Amino acid sequence: MDSLLEKRLQVKRGFKYRYFVSSHYNHSNPALLLLHGWPDSANLWQYVLPYLLPLNCKIVVPDLLGYAGTDKPTDLEAYDYRLMCQDLLDLLAAEGIEGNVITVGHDFGCWFAARFNLLHPERCLATVHIGIAYMPPMPQALDPEVFFHLGQQEDGSSRYIYWELFTSPEAPKLFAQHKEAVWHALHGAPEDMVKQIFCFKYAFKNFLLQDRTDVGLRPYAQNKNLHDGWIQEFSTELQWQASFAWYNSFISGVQTAVDKTIAPEKYSLEMPVLFISCDGDAVNPHSTIDGPKDEGLLPDLTEKELHSGHWCPYEKPEELTLRRLRPGERRPAMACHCAYGRRLHIICPMAYVCRQTRKEVTPMIAVLRPLVPITMDWGFWSNERTEEAVNSSLELWVSKDDGNSVVSKVKYGIHPGRHDVFMVFEQWRLHKIVERKLIAAIRADLVEKGTGLLVGDFDLDRMAALTNKELQNVYTSGWPFSVHWEIYECTKHVAGLHKG
Structure with missing residues (x-):
């Protein structure tokens, strides 16, 4: 947690919370709210954070009530989800976060995230459930003897x-x-x-x-x-005792009272949802998502499964966040459902505006497809970095739709460490050469190699909309600099390309 700032806050109802926040972020990006489960603390996310910080989102990671550096009341009423959700709102307000957030929960943090999503949908952009499927409200009192023996084998x-x-x-x-x-x-x-x-x-x-x-x-x-x-x-x-209060608050009826306040027509999570299960978790098999899914409560659901035990944030942090597929591997999971993920770099005398979708590399992008801006790099790259990046070569003749041939010799490659996709224009003409035919050829080559990478189309419509003056500004503004373009709906028409 050394990469985050440690803070403490007394919330409105008097309890003191310890939480951690990132110090460098883009204010236009949504905040990430990471919610641990039992028996953990904010430290659960320590191996995941190195993959999340480059997304340039503000990250808020609390020790939840009853854990670690946060107060530990023994009164079960203190763990009422409505009250704890208000505590989260107090934390967000203290950090100046007024917009929507993306909740990411693990274990009991999934149950808590779901109640935050249901009670405060206006503050939620999307949600990730790691390890435990969405559990709809349960307005009926639990019979412990029945509950304990559910699904007996x-x-x-x-x-x-x-x-x-x-x-x-x-x-x-x-x-x-x-x-x-x-x-x-x-x-x-x-x-x-x-x-x-x-x-x-x-x-x-x-x-x-x-x-x-x-x-x-x-x-x-x-x-x-x-x-x-x-x-x-x-x-x-x-x-x-404080950690077990999360369990006892269910058995005692505290959370049942909360669920009774949620109208049945509000049970659906009307936001992008990612469910990530772990095949080594017998308590929470992937099939537990089938109930709420079949009931139509998750209209925008993405499902993934990891080869991991229950504590995948410890065991498989890379696979949980930004993972490149290799032939024969399982499909990746979370790849940060939180933001725009890895980038497509265009390297030439001057880069051009493009967008990128890699559903199979960063499936979280697919979940948040229209929601978050993507940052593209513009400008020159050193020869050393270019050589490091390019590990595949492909020569293309690209023709414009009007039939006039334009020659471009192109190399593209995957950065061996970060797995970003790079393209180098060795011979370069007008930006018109950067078109769908080029991307289609690279897609086909990537599929043939079995990398599982999926490169999206260049946004030709946006490029065509640039005026001559705007294009001239691109050429003369100097470098390096970045520009933000919104990601809009772009994955529904793109099929996964991973062989097998």
């Missing part, structure tokens, strides 16, 4: 049986006394660890009572700094 496993332990009076003390065993239970290496620990009655409790630390840990969980920081945040009985 022939092998005796139940997806929610662990709630029986989490909502028991003994849980805070038990977890505080066996926190090392908790760490191993949550982040153990065995592929079926989640099912074996969470889905069988008494399994989690027995694991802790035996103080089990004999299972291997996933690679990320072996990081000493990550481990030690988490132990410090969850070392006392009070810290655990």
Whole structure:
């Protein structure tokens, strides 16, 4: 979290929150509101942030109520979603964020994000659910015995049986006394660890009572700094009691009262939604999205699945954000649903305005297609950077629609580290040569190579609309400089090109 500023705020109802914000951002871009789950804190996002910061959006990452540096009330009424949503609004107001935000939730943060989306839709541009599917309001009181055994399987496993332990009076003390065993239970290496620990009655409790630390840990969980920081945040009985309040507020009916205030016709999330599941999470399989999807509650839904355990922000941060496909790999997931993602660079005597959509590389762009501006680089690039970028060569003869031939020898490539797409015009004429035929040829070449990259059309309509004076200004304004162009609907007509 060193890349963010740490702040504290006393919200209107008196609780003190710790939160983190980015210091460098474009004010015209939407803010990102990252909401962790159980048992985590703002630190959950530490490996994801390096991929989000280049998006130039303001990022707000709170320790939610009951966690880490934020107050830890034990009164369950304090965890009323309406009140906690107002706390978030107080944080946004303190940061001068008056426009819409993109909520990104993991685990219980997904449930919280959904209630923020439903209670304050006017403040939400889009939402991302990582690990847990959208859960519509539940206005009927929960019967714990029924809920705990929902979806019971022939092998005796139940997806929610662990709630029986989490909502028991003994849980805070038990977890505080066996926190090392908790760490191993949550982040153990065995592929079926989640099912074996969470889905069988008494399994989690027995694991802790035996103080089990004999299972291997996933690679990320072996990081000493990550481990030690988490132990410090969850070392006392009070810290655990506050974290379990999120569960008990459901069982006690606090959140049921909130859901009763939401009219059934308002259950639909009328915004772009991305759901990212993890195939190693037996508690939250991808199929859990089918219910709300089939009910028509998610009209603008994008679905992805990662090969990961439940804590994919730790385990697969790159795949969760900006990931290039390779042949045989699964399709990428989040690629920052938050903004415009990677860029298409045009390198020639002077670059021209274009736009880019790469649905398979940054599927979040597809979710937010008309919402966020994209920054294009203009100007000259050094020969060294050009040589580094270009790892594929393609010579094209490009003809204008009027039949007059214009020759352009073009090289294009994918930056090996960032996977941006670069194009270098070795022979250059008027901007008219930059047209759909060129892009179509590069698309075909990329598909043949199996990269999974998808390059969008140049925006010829916008280019044609530039007056001669505006074009002249482009040539004479000097460099480097950037210009913002809005992304508008551009992905619906573009098919995914990844082979297989």
